[in-house]
Amino acid sequence: MISINQLSFQYEGGVKPALVDITLEIPDGDFIGIIGRSGAGKSTLTYALNGIVPHYHKGDFYGSVTVDGMDTVETTPERLAELVGSVLQDTDAQMITSTVIDELQYGLISYGIDDIDGRVDEALAALGIADLREREINSLSGGQRQKVAIASILALKPKIFILDEPTSELDPASSRMVFELLRTLNQTGVTVIVVEQKIMQLCEFCDRLIVLDGGAVAFDGGVREVLTHSEELEAIGVHVPRIVTLAKTIGSDKLPLNLDEAEAMLREVLA
Amino acid sequence: MKGFLEYIPGDSILHRLDPRTKLLMPLILCLACFAADSILLLFVILLFDVALGYLGGIGKQTLRTLSKLARIMLFLFVLQILFIQRGETLIPLIAGLRITDEGLRTAALVALRLIAATMPLATLLSLTKLDELADSLVVRCHVPYKYAYGVTAAIRFIPEFSRQMSEIIEAQTARGVEFDTKNPFRRIAMVIPLCVPLLISSVRKIDGTAMAAELRGFNLRGRHNIRCTSRFGLSDGVGILVCLALAVAGVLL
Ligand SMILES: Nc1ncnc2c1ncn2[C@@H]1O[C@H](COP(=O)(O)OP(=O)(O)OP(=O)(O)O)[C@@H](O)[C@H]1O
Ligand SMILES: [Mg+2]
Numbered sequence: 001m002i003s004i005n006q007l008s009f010q011y012e013g014g015v016k017p018a019l020v021d022i023t024l025e026i027p028d029g030d031f032i033g034i035i036g037r038s039g040a041g042k043s044t045l046t047y048a049l050n051g052i053v054p055h056y057h058k059g060d061f062y063g064s065v066t067v068d069g070m071d072t073v074e075t076t077p078e079r080l081a082e083l084v085g086s087v088l089q090d091t092d093a094q095m096i097t098s099t100v101i102d103e104l105q106y107g108l109i110s111y112g113i114d115d116i117d118g119r120v121d122e123a124l125a126a127l128g129i130a131d132l133r134e135r136e137i138n139s140l141s142g143g144q145r146q147k148v149a150i151a152s153i154l155a156l157k158p159k160i161f162i163l164d165e166p167t168s169e170l171d172p173a174s175s176r177m178v179f180e181l182l183r184t185l186n187q188t189g190v191t192v193i194v195v196e197q198k199i200m201q202l203c204e205f206c207d208r209l210i211v212l213d214g215g216a217v218a219f220d221g222g223v224r225e226v227l228t229h230s231e232e233l234e235a236i237g238v239h240v241p242r243i244v245t246l247a248k249t250i251g252s253d254k255l256p257l258n259l260d261e262a263e264a265m266l267r268e269v270l271a
Numbered sequence: 272m273k274g275f276l277e278y279i280p281g282d283s284i285l286h287r288l289d290p291r292t293k294l295l296m297p298l299i300l301c302l303a304c305f306a307a308d309s310i311l312l313l314f315v316i317l318l319f320d321v322a323l324g325y326l327g328g329i330g331k332q333t334l335r336t337l338s339k340l341a342r343i344m345l346f347l348f349v350l351q352i353l354f355i356q357r358g359e360t361l362i363p364l365i366a367g368l369r370i371t372d373e374g375l376r377t378a379a380l381v382a383l384r385l386i387a388a389t390m391p392l393a394t395l396l397s398l399t400k401l402d403e404l405a406d407s408l409v410v411r412c413h414v415p416y417k418y419a420y421g422v423t424a425a426i427r428f429i430p431e432f433s434r435q436m437s438e439i440i441e442a443q444t445a446r447g448v449e450f451d452t453k454n455p456f457r458r459i460a461m462v463i464p465l466c467v468p469l470l471i472s473s474v475r476k477i478d479g480t481a482m483a484a485e486l487r488g489f490n491l492r493g494r495h496n497i498r499c500t501s502r503f504g505l506s507d508g509v510g511i512l513v514c515l516a517l518a519v520a521g522v523l524l
Pocket of ligand 1 (some may be wrong): 011012014017018036037038039040041042043044045089094158
């Protein structure tokens with residue numbers, strides 16, 4: 001479980017706080033979507049969970065974050081990383097080595113995990129990139145790199161999986177595949193926290209949405225519950241799915257979150 | 272300089288050498304060049320450098336590097352000839368300047384030496400996987416992981432930097448900026464202002480990589496958990512012996 005208690009953080013040299021008085025409880029097994037306009041503090045919030053803040057990015061840190069009872073200020077990022085796997089927003093920067101296979105092995109070797117080859121094959125297969133195994137990172141496309149980045153963390157089998165815009169360079173089919181994969185992981189008990197701009201994906205897959213604005217939590221709750229605030233969401237730069245707006249306009253009491261539900265709603269209205 | 276120092280995959284005998292050998296051979300050859308005082312021997316070393324390129328299956332790139340280095344050295348060569356005025360006059364020039372036998376010899380030595388000394392490093396590094404080099408330095412040479420990774424990251428940085436530079440130049444050219452000027456000074460004057468933003472973005476990227484490495488146990492790595500399969504073999508011995516022989520010849524001749 002993660003608990004964040006009155007967390008505020010301002011980067012060294014930053015002009016205003018990146019996170020403002022955040023209090024959140026994230027129980028094990030949640031599937032959480034984080035959304036908010038650019039600069040809202042989404043990445044910084046993920047840094048607070050994996051220890052990058054305050055260990056790597058220094059600044060004014062108030063409040064506390066505990067992950068499974070470990071205080072992130074007192075635990076080193078590499079220890080936290082045994083629990084919390086992070087796919088960073090900047091995929092290029094995440095590439096530590098120069099070949100796909102080395103990239104996947106890197107964490108496994110650091111943490112002295114036994115079945116390295118098995119884990120690598122499993123992770124490559126899960127993302128459908130077994131054919132990239134021996135490739136040079138330099139020769140990969142942006143989307144392929146993104147899959148390698150996800151696979152390299154997946155191979156570590158973290159208990160808490162944080163992904164910062166993991167599908168920004170993927171085609172629609174691949175993004176779906178990644179979200180399906182996250183759902184499967186979530187069903188085995190992994191806590192999934194995903195920062196994402198594509199709200200439709202979040203609505204379909206997440207149980208809970210956290211909307212950030214100016215470093216503070218603007219909304220936090222079940223997907224439907226948060227979406228009922230569509231006007232407020234638009235005002236803070238979060239575009240609500242059209243289908244939700246439509247449902248509101250025609251005065252439906254249900255909010256459809258995927259095509260099937262939308263179809264059901266429309267049939268009901270037309271009947 | 273696109274692709275300079277970038278790893279070129281392959282399965283040649285040089286690719287399969289121990290990474291340590293590929294670091295040691297250029298070092299010995301470099302010493303050989305600085306010890307050598309014979310133009311003939313320097314030519315032999317230069318030939319050996321080119322042969323290495325062909326042996327590694329990157330003959331074309333090697334020749335391209337050679338011609339680039341030669342063009343830079345030509346400038347140095349001419350300067351040296353004009354500066355060294357000792358010895359017998361071969362050709363008198365204007366304003367009391369002359370080309371002397373000693374000037375010609377020294378200039379040729381300096382130019383050849385610099386070319387022959389730097390080429391093997393470029394050739395062999397582009398045949399070496401930098402991760403393997405780092406791992407082998409840690410496991411076999413007891414270099415702390417932090418330093419070994421630092422060195423290889425610095426080497427990796429060079430092609431990355433030049434790739435980004437050529438991307439920017441391409442983008443600027445597409446907008447109508449003419450980089451294709453013949454005048455090297457103008458060209459340099461146009462490229463220097465691009466270096467600052469490029470450095471900033473590169474530093475930012477390195478910062479991100481360091482962060483990612485920390486999240487995957489960078490600080491936990493060391494001799495005890497890194498895997499290194501490379502070992503010295505017969506071809507490593509032969510390679511090092513040839514280089515040593517050239518170095519001995521350099522000292523003696
Ligand atoms: N290293 C840093 N130093 C100083 N300020 C920073 C740093 N990184 C981020 N910030 C600032 O902190 C705030 C939050 O940034 P953050 O990267 O968390 O936003 P984000 O929601 O992830 O945005 P995006 O959608 O663009 O990724 C921004 O105002 C940003 O300018
Ligand atoms: Mg971000």
